[in-house]
Amino acid sequence: MFNSIDSLTAFVHAAQLGSFSAAARHMGKSQSTVSEAISQLEIDAGVALFDRRTRQPTLTAAGARLLSHAQHVLHSHAALRQQALALQGGEEAQLGIVLSDTFQSQAFETLLTAFAERFPLLSLECLVGEDDDVLALLRSGRAQLGVMRAQGRYQADVSAQAMPGQTAMALYVGAEHPLAQVAQVDEAQLLQHRELRLSTYTSSQAGPHSPRCWLAPSYLLLLELTARNFGWAALPTWLAAQFGHGQLVQLKTANWPQATTLDLVWLRTAQLGPAACWLIEQLQHAGHTVAVR
Structure with a gap:
């Protein structure tokens, strides 16, 4: 019928x-x-x-x-x-990309608009991950592309290309945290307060600066904890500016803020289709420079 x-x-x-x-x-x-x-x-x-x-x-x-x-x-x-x-024609049915919260680009939404118009039937999954978690998602097959903080060296199965520009990390506390009133914060003062530190699902980072340390797998969660005055944290400056809602205070500390670069990564063995290749080409030209001051 x-x-x-x-x-x-x-x-x-x-x-x-x-x-x-x-x-x-x-x-x-x-x-x-x-x-x-x-x-x-x-x-x-x-x-x-x-x-x-x-x-x-x-x-x-x-x-x-x-x-x-x-x-x-x-x-x-x-x-x-x-x-x-x-x-x-070889177009993939779905594509996964995992993005670090250190990546911020004013052109990214425009890029996704062009992507949707060019590949209207493709199923896109956008994930958030940091450092080792980005690589783990690639190796699991959940994602095919990743944007992450540059690691310098990668294992042989990873292809990496540097993205143009740089982003910035700075130390923050909540507006009611004791350190918020300190004009110049030194390392000894940081050690007296809880550190809120990034810890990936794949592996936690050893050697925290503070004996009292809370760990979280995303910078956005660290931002929420910081805004509630639980401790101090190193956060992407763009994230603090966009989502801090005036609840964060950037600490004046020696050697901070710090500039960091980003890499676009994928597995060498991955059979990337037209959509992934197009996205690689576009991301390599997506500016994300954030002033370090």
């Missing part, structure tokens, strides 16, 4: 254009062919779709109810054809 796309197309066009003849002209077929296709559809459905007693056929109550379903089937069929053609 309803296994003819041509019959559904004739039904929808006749309903939208108001006559079988108009539907036939639109489809490039004879009126008798369109009329026969609709009649066959009515036999399959077991109901009359059009009232033919008037000069121009009009939808019956049943036809009106089935019209939206027919339109949905045709839309799904078109999407199926388009996806199949894309896959024939």
Whole structure:
């Protein structure tokens, strides 16, 4: 039942254009062919779709109810054809990218807009991860591309390309934290207070500066803890500016803020499709420079 796309197309066009003849002209077929296709559809459905007693056929109550379903089937069929053609051309069905919170680019939303227009059927998953977690997600197959703080050296299975520009990290506390009132903070003063430090799921970072240390796997969670005055943390300056909501104070400390560069990474063995390759090319030109001051 309803296994003819041509019959559904004739039904929808006749309903939208108001006559079988108009539907036939639109489809490039004879009126008798369109009329026969609709009649066959009515036999399959077991109901009359059009009232033919008037000069121009009009939808019956049943036809009106089935019209939206027919339109949905045709839309799904078109999407199926388009996806199949894309896959024939080598386009991947889905793509995962994991981004470090140190990456901030004003052009990123614009880039995603262009990506959506260029690859409308691709399923995109955007993940957040830091350091070793980025590489772990690549190796697990969950993601195919990653943007992370530059590591200098990578294992042999990782391809890395430096991204243009740089970002900045600075030390922050909440507005009501005792250190917020200190004009110049030294290391001894930091040691007297809890440190909020990044710790990836894959491996925790050893050697915290403070004996009392809380760990979290994302900079955004560290920001929330910092804003609640639980301790001090090194945070991306763009993240603090955008999400700190005036609750954070940047500490004046020797050797801070610090500039950091980012790498675009993927596995050498990965079979990257057109969408991933396009994204690599665009990300290599996505500026993310944040002033270090």
